[in-house]
Amino acid sequence: MESEVRVRFAPSPTGHLHIGNVRTAILNWIFARQQQGKFVLRIEDTDAERSSAASEHAILDDLRWLGLAWDEGPDIGGPYGPYRQSQRLEIYRQHLKVLAEKGAAYPCFCSEADLQQKRDEAVSKGETPKYDGTCLRFGQEERRRLLESGTPHAWRFHVAAGELKWLDLVKGELSFDAAAFGDFVLVRRDGLPTYNFAAVVDDATMKMSHVIRGDDHVSNTPKQLLLYRALGFETPQFAHIPMILGPDRTRLSKRHGATSLREFREKGYLPEALINFLSLLSWSSQSGEEVLSVERIIEEFDFARMSRSQAVFDIVKLNWMNGQYIRELKLETLVDLARPFLKDAGIDVEDEAALADILSLMRNYVEYLAQISDLVRPFYETDPPHKDGEAIAVYSKDGAQKIYWAFLRHLKNYDHLSAEVFRTIMKAVQKETGIMGKELWVPIRVALTGKLHGPELPRVAEILGKAKCERFISAVLT
Structure with a gap:
């Protein structure tokens, strides 16, 4: 019997959710629902200075609004909690002890100044900076002396030379030379775990079967594979999804416009449209259709149909898709x-x-x-609608003025303005002025709505009513 599919979304509560992270959450949730597995929410809040309860609350609120219900998390608990990293520090200490007893982890007493000097020297030689193993070479007596004296220290993982390979569900087979990154930090001098160490301990002890995340984490995976092996944990399957780029093919950022889920929510994008749109960044339905219900996406999703190319965030397409959902x-x-x-x-x-x-x-x-x-x-204001420069250019023309005077004269013949009466008046104005087509209709639209384009004008006029139409058109007479 195959083990249960368990996936997680692990945001840091340092601000609103970036739309790229939202896409990651959506794909994890979709996969969990398709496989009848568990979708776990974990809060990575070890950055005490930047993390806040307000940000965590906002993240949970936005995910609920989006419809991504989680099966385990900080608010509802679960069998593998706690689900906030700040509440799991003892768990990390226990696993660090295991690594230290195996000789896989060792204390590093190098100061930040020492490490920066080493980095600068490597760069000056044209080399990739990596730790040179100074503290690895200390004997047991020297380490004990420094530890007992309270010398500030971090903990590093000792990396053995060799090639690291894994089969990624999106990118295929990937390999890294372990010698390329050197001994890396597990626990910082302040006692807090680094991302790679905490993520491995959390994913392993929470029984994650799959790790689905952005491909900016590909370079973290070799280090994590080493930690899984050293701790004796089963390795999950990895799926690294392509990064989302702006239209200029640079990383999506605020200079491209709205980038947080909260911003899209506040502008009035619908959750179903956002799930649909973000799911289709790098993935596609076999049908070729683009407007897909959540149920269809869950049914059809397959990592085999996910592109390895980076995805471009097209706001025009999102607007079109959201409009489709609004109309439904x-x-x-x-x-x-x-x-x-x-x-x-x-x-x-x-x-x-x-x-x-x-x-x-x-x-x-x-x-x-x-x-x-x-x-x-325009339907609610008593004053004439705002006119921009383009609209002013329309209603100030001699032909437009002729239309307005003629329209008002014919309007006086009616007590009530229906769509049919409006059409009758427009025919009379056309006959009187000799103006027809767009040259006739656009000036009236501009006077009534302030816009050059819009819905069926007779219905607009009917809803506005006779008095308001008369007032708005009179306001543009010169």
């Missing part, structure tokens, strides 16, 4: 989702039926929910 929402759901964005924009909604009518008209023009306030604002 039930109208009452869209009304509920839109309400907080309208409130933040100072738009007071009293008549939900009217809002539903407006959103049914505007939803095809929404890519993310934060756009809704600008799109619906």
Whole structure:
């Protein structure tokens, strides 16, 4: 019988979740659900200066919003806790003792100044900096004397020469020469474990079957393989997924725009759209389809279909995909989702039926929910909609002015402005002015909405009503 699939997502609570880490969390969660395994949340908070309870709370809140329910974690516990590294320090000390007793770990008394000098000397010779083994050569008596005197020290792992190989689920067979990186630090001078040591101890004692993470961790894997072997642990299967790049093919950063899950959430991207989009960065469905339900992604996901090439974050594609999901929402759901964005924009909604009518008209023009306030604002404001320079250029033309005067004259013949009445008026204006097509319709759209493009104009006019249409068009007369 095969062992249970167990995977983990292990963020550091030093800020909001980067979208690249979110993609890693999604793929771990998808794989766990597909294999009917366990998805574990672990908090790597040993950086006391940068970690905070507020960041941890925000991370958990964002993951819940995204729909990534975990089976074990710091808030719900589990059989292999604690699930915060800051609460696991004794566990790391016990495993360090095992390594020390085997002769695989030794204390390093070199000061930071000494180590920096060694690094500088290596660089000046054109060599890759690595520890030269100074403290490895100390005898037992010298080490005991320094330890008993309280000399500050770190702990290093002694790396034996040899080639390290593993079969990566994404990248295939990989190999490293252990001599390339030298004896590495396990525990720092402050007594806290390094990433590689803590990750191995945690993954092994939490029974992780697979480690799915970004390919920026490939260089950590050889060191971790050495630790698994030295501690007598079974090695998990590794899957290193390609890094996400910006459109300029550099590492995705704030200069490319929003990069945290919280930013996308606050702009009104839907969780289902984000899961869909981020899953398709480096992976694809055999069907070639791009809009896929979470259920389909779970069913179809396969590491064999994951590209080894780095993925490019395309905000235009995300906006398109999110718009597809918005258009599929039930109208009452869209009304509920839109309400907080309208409130933040100072738009007071009293008549939900009217809002539903407006959103049914505007939803095809929404890519993310934060756009809704600008799109619906003309329907709620008493003042004419804001006009940008492009709009002013439209309504200030002589032809536009003729259209406005003619429209107002014909509008006075009606007590109520329906979509059908609007079309009748536009036909009359066309006949009177001789202007037709876009030259006729765009000036009216600009006057009523402040936009050059938008939904069906007769319906817009009907929702605005006669009085508001008359006021908005009168406001652009010169």
